[in-house]
Amino acid sequence: MSTPQLVVHHDKELMAQAAAARLITKIVDAQASRGSASVVLTGGRNGNGLLAALAGSPARDAIDWGRLDLWWGDERFLPEGDPERNVTQAREALLDAVPLDPKRVHAMPASDGPHGTDVEAAAAAYAEELAGAANPENHASVPSFDVLLLGVGPDTHVASLFPELPAVRETERTVVGVHGAPKPPPTRVTLTLPAIRAAREVWLLAAGEDKAQAAAIALSGAGEIQAPAAGARGRARTLWLLDSAAASQLPRSLYPPASA
Numbered sequence: 001m002s003t004p005q006l007v008v009h010h011d012k013e014l015m016a017q018a019a020a021a022r023l024i025t026k027i028v029d030a031q032a033s034r035g036s037a038s039v040v041l042t043g044g045r046n047g048n049g050l051l052a053a054l055a056g057s058p059a060r061d062a063i064d065w066g067r068l069d070l071w072w073g074d075e076r077f078l079p080e081g082d083p084e085r086n087v088t089q090a091r092e093a094l095l096d097a098v099p100l101d102p103k104r105v106h107a108m109p110a111s112d113g114p115h116g117t118d119v120e121a122a123a124a125a126y127a128e129e130l131a132g133a134a135n136p137e138n139h140a141s142v143p144s145f146d147v148l149l150l151g152v153g154p155d156t157h158v159a160s161l162f163p164e165l166p167a168v169r170e171t172e173r174t175v176v177g178v179h180g181a182p183k184p185p186p187t188r189v190t191l192t193l194p195a196i197r198a199a200r201e202v203w204l205l206a207a208g209e210d211k212a213q214a215a216a217i218a219l220s221g222a223g224e225i226q227a228p229a230a231g232a233r234g235r236a237r238t239l240w241l242l243d244s245a246a247a248s249q250l251p252r253s254l255y256p257p258a259s260a
């Protein structure tokens with residue numbers, strides 16, 4: 001697993017703009033070298049802020065939207081179209097404005113979909129969809145995501161992996177159902193740490209004073225059960241994108257030299 005690299009931007013807006021520019025370049029490079037790209041989106045304000053910044057970027061359409069696979073790191077288990085669903089918010093922020101191939105937009109199941117309110121069945125179905133898109137040669141159970149985005153909660157949760165709850169302890173399955181999540185709504189579907197760690201690159205987004213303690217805990221050697229963000233590592237790269245407020249409690253030794 002790759003060692004976390006930190007980039008600190010002056011404020012939340014600059015972090016969203018810089019992260020969007022970084023993601024555009026990553027997708028364009030992946031498409032140039034392999035013909036397509038695969039990105040896992042995250043919910044939350046920072047995740048949606050990045051999508052909104054990307055929507056407004058003059059370089060936006062350097063991306064060949066028809067050759068981009070989009071997946072989700074987690075989803076609130078609510079009815080289709082519910083404004084609280086991560087996919088609903090992603091559509092509003094960006095997806096409805098760009099010519100994606102609908103077959104390549106892999107939303108997690110809704111609670112009024114084919115699995116009804118059975119969140120475990122919904123999670124198993126998404127795991128199957130991921131496995132179906134994986135590369136059989138390397139016996140993977142998820143596609144080789146180019147970038148997996150994660151917002152970081154103030155309690156160090158990522159996706160819907162909350163400290164000490166069963167989902168963060170999962171070592172085999174790639175997708176599980178979550179009950180009793182401390183962040184509403186309580187029922188969710190989430191990738192697990194093994195699935196997250198299959199990504200080439202994992203980018204963690206943390207902006208705002210309310211993330212300062214979480215960033216300091218996750219980056220100072222805490223275990224992944226107590227601090228799930230600490231276990232979110234990419235195969236080739238783990239990148240923390242912070243603003244100054246979220247970086248304010250980091251030990252100086254961790255603070256990158258050239259950052260704002």
Ligand SMILES: O=C(O)[C@H](O)[C@@H](O)[C@H](O)[C@H](O)COP(=O)(O)O
Nearest residue numbers: 043044045046151152153158159
């Ligand atoms: O479904 C969700 O709520 C998200 O996927 C969750 O993991 C989010 O990314 C973090 O809670 C950070 O959210 P903020 O960026 O809004 O603080």
